[in-house]
Amino acid sequence: MELDMEARLTPEKRQALAALVQCHPVTEAARQAGVSPGTVRRWLRDDATFLAARNAALSELDDRPRAALNALGQKTVAILREAMDGYAEPGEMKAAVEVIKLTKLNEPAPSRATDPADAGRQIARREEDEMMQELMTPQRHSRTAGDSDEEEADDDPDLDEEDDELDLE
Numbered sequence: 001m002e003l004d005m006e007a008r009l010t011p012e013k014r015q016a017l018a019a020l021v022q023c024h025p026v027t028e029a030a031r032q033a034g035v036s037p038g039t040v041r042r043w044l045r046d047d048a049t050f051l052a053a054r055n056a057a058l059s060e061l062d063d064r065p066r067a068a069l070n071a072l073g074q075k076t077v078a079i080l081r082e083a084m085d086g087y088a089e090p091g092e093m094k095a096a097v098e099v100i101k102l103t104k105l106n107e108p109a110p111s112r113a114t115d116p117a118d119a120g121r122q123i124a125r126r127e128e129d130e131m132m133q134e135l136m137t138p139q140r141h142s143r144t145a146g147d148s149d150e151e152e153a154d155d156d157p158d159l160d161e162e163d164d165e166l167d168l169e
Contacts, residue, residue: 005053005116013050016040021057048120055112055119072099 006014012033019029026044030037043050079096082088088096113119 005049005056008049009053013043013047013053016043017050017053017057020044020054021061046123048123049116051123052114052116052119056114059112059114076100 006017009017012035016029016033016035019032020026020040024032026040027037030040033040044054076096076099079088079092083093083096113122
């Protein structure tokens with residue numbers, strides 16, 4: 001699937017994707033791809049295929065060390081059994097415990113949308129959430145042509161202080 005997605009990307013998107021997956025910042029990814037940082041940010045925000053390809057590549061990177069650590073699982077379990085029976089060396093036991101912590105066996109691997117359709121739904125949900133947030137956020141009062149200077153003076157704390165100073169004289 002990942003190869004199919006990458007084949008659908010433009011050369012610029014493939015270059016930016018490669019840089020992002022290598023943990024380069026957006027500005028460096030944009031430079032390498034020959035586009036503006038805003039363009040790369042837009043691809044990450046709005047392009048379901050680009051987002052899914054990035055997520056698939058990151059998931060693969062995340063899975064490699066996790067798979068290597070999980071491969072140590074049988075050995076780790078054997079060491080823990082020996083420790084429970086009183087036969088494990090302290091250094092082995094400490095290493096086994098660290099492997100368990102590193103594999104985070106009690107936590108699932110991060111979930112990312114790696115299919116363009118799923119990434120598109122993720123984008124749509126984010127846009128819907130942003131729109132709802134905008135609707136729920138109180139708007140600040142902005143001055144219109146019909147507002148009087150008297151109303152503005154009521155809202156400006158600096159003008160209130162000047163008025164107080166005049167009253168004291």
